[in-house]
Amino acid sequence: xxxxxxxxxxxxxxxxxxxxxxxxxxxxxxxxxxxxxxxxxxxxxxxxxxxxxxxxxxxxxxxxxxxxxxxxxxxxxxxxxxxxxxxxxxxxxxxxxxxxxxxxxxxxxxxxxxxxxxxxxxxxxxxxxxxxxxxxxxxxxxxxxxxxxxxxxxxxxxxxxxxxxxxxxxxxxxxxxxxxxxxxxxxxxxxxxx
Amino acid sequence: xxxxxxxxxxxxxxxxxxxxxxxxxxxxxxxxxxxxxxxxxxxxxxxxxxxxxxxxxxxxxxxxxxxxxxxxxxxxxxxxxxxxxxxxxxxxxxxxxxxxxxxxxxxxxxxxxxxxxxxxxxxxxxxxxxxxxxxxxxxxxxxxxxxxxxxxxxxxxxxxxxxxxxxxxxxxxxxxxxxxxxxxxxxxxxxxxx
DNA sequence: CCAGGTCCCGACAAGCCTGTCATTTTTAAT
DNA sequence: ATTAAAAATGACAGGCTTGTCGGGACCTGG
Numbered sequence: 001x002x003x004x005x006x007x008x009x010x011x012x013x014x015x016x017x018x019x020x021x022x023x024x025x026x027x028x029x030x031x032x033x034x035x036x037x038x039x040x041x042x043x044x045x046x047x048x049x050x051x052x053x054x055x056x057x058x059x060x061x062x063x064x065x066x067x068x069x070x071x072x073x074x075x076x077x078x079x080x081x082x083x084x085x086x087x088x089x090x091x092x093x094x095x096x097x098x099x100x101x102x103x104x105x106x107x108x109x110x111x112x113x114x115x116x117x118x119x120x121x122x123x124x125x126x127x128x129x130x131x132x133x134x135x136x137x138x139x140x141x142x143x144x145x146x147x148x149x150x151x152x153x154x155x156x157x158x159x160x161x162x163x164x165x166x167x168x169x170x171x172x173x174x175x176x177x178x179x180x181x182x183x184x185x186x187x188x189x190x191x192x193x194x
Numbered sequence: 195x196x197x198x199x200x201x202x203x204x205x206x207x208x209x210x211x212x213x214x215x216x217x218x219x220x221x222x223x224x225x226x227x228x229x230x231x232x233x234x235x236x237x238x239x240x241x242x243x244x245x246x247x248x249x250x251x252x253x254x255x256x257x258x259x260x261x262x263x264x265x266x267x268x269x270x271x272x273x274x275x276x277x278x279x280x281x282x283x284x285x286x287x288x289x290x291x292x293x294x295x296x297x298x299x300x301x302x303x304x305x306x307x308x309x310x311x312x313x314x315x316x317x318x319x320x321x322x323x324x325x326x327x328x329x330x331x332x333x334x335x336x337x338x339x340x341x342x343x344x345x346x347x348x349x350x351x352x353x354x355x356x357x358x359x360x361x362x363x364x365x366x367x368x369x370x371x372x373x374x375x376x377x378x379x380x381x382x383x384x385x386x387x388x
Numbered sequence: 389c390c391a392g393g394t395c396c397c398g399a400c401a402a403g404c405c406t407g408t409c410a411t412t413t414t415t416a417a418t
Numbered sequence: 419a420t421t422a423a424a425a426a427t428g429a430c431a432g433g434c435t436t437g438t439c440g441g442g443a444c445c446t447g448g
Binding site for chain 1: 218219220221298301302304305306314316320343344346347348350351353355357358364366375376378379380
Binding site: 199202233234235236237240 | 394395396397398399
């Protein structure tokens with residue numbers, strides 16, 4: 001597989017992503033992707049075997065990209081509150097671009113495959129998110145920025161709120177005000193009272 | 195349509211509910227429901243026109259039933275904390291029976307119909323939930339049971355957490371411990387510090 | 389026992405989706 | 419310009435879904 005092939009693969013994945021954002025997972029057919037990419041049926045099968053595989057690869061691509069973004073932010077340094085704020089702001093940006101969100105597709109996908117072991121992936125991702133936030137909160141407590149009796153509970157709480165926001169952003173579009181209120185609420189819960 | 199018909203309708207809805215719980219929305223075909231109900235294809239079409247209509251009616255049924263349950267709880271009286279606790283316990287029960295949960299189906303359904311006006315239904319339901327919790331919190335503040343600077347924000351927060359819990363209960367099955375921790379976390383955030 | 393209504397069955401046509409493959413077009417190297 | 423490999427096409431068979439409809443079963447009262 002040459003350089004060009006890799007480029008076309010990426011093109012297909014990027015285009016398919018839009019389709020999944022628009023239609024979820026179960027409603028998407030190979031035809032939808034073929035048409036979006038303006039290629040032929042057979043051409044698509046040259047690169048991918050199923051919508052299943054395509055969504056998987058889209059998610060993988062997505063995960064790698066956001067990992068990179070977050071790593072950068074941590075390297076930039078700053079206080080725990082800064083980093084958490086930055087993190088939440090990043091989430092907000094994603095939430096408000098709710099039209100570009102894959103949340104529903106992801107849940108549909110993992111639900112459809114719940115009997116397989118792919119399942120643990122979602123769980124592991126969630127746990128990883130909790131751990132990152134927990135560490136951030138603990139760092140904030142150590143530096144006196146935050147007050148929190150149960151960092152792990154708080155971290156999980158934040159993750160659940162974000163999940164709730166994401167899925168609702170895609171179904172009934174939530175407003176920026178709602179997102180702001182929630183993120184503010186989260187931060188206020190952590191900030192040391194004077 | 196006689197008494198018997200009504201009974202059979204209900205039987206179909208109850209049975210179909212299990213199918214939606216199991217498979218979500220988009221994956222469910224009339225055949226699935228026919229087989230689950232052990233009736234014939236033609237027989238089913240006598241009562242319902244599409245999986246779409248069936249899910250809608252299942253949701254309606256569901257809404258009416260839970261409304262009833264909650265009304266009862268409020269009439270029983272008790273402190274705000276009692277009622278909120280009761281409410282959360284009820285949610286917990288539902289969460290742990292995650293195999294009987296319709297969350298994924300609901301999101302799939304409303305996402306698939308996002309261009310129609312049915313959409314507002316989800317939003318309205320969410321807002322109604324927020325309002326109920328908000329009132330409960332305010333009552334708790336008035337009676338000195340709760341402390342909360344932003345009842346509306348807190349109420350929305352609780353709803354988002356519950357949504358996050360529900361959807362994750364269905365995708366990767368969360369443990370009772372996780373649910374307990376979250377509900378406890380919610381309550382602790384509200385209870386007056388001594 | 390019969391007539392009329394109600395309820396139910398399952399085979400069928402039409403349509404969509406998938407995955408394949410013989411064929412054509414493009415590319416790149418001689 | 420020639421040619422062989424690579425890339426791309428779209429028609430096709432097979433499978434699954436939908437909605438329909440002619441016919442059968444089952445009451446129920448006369």
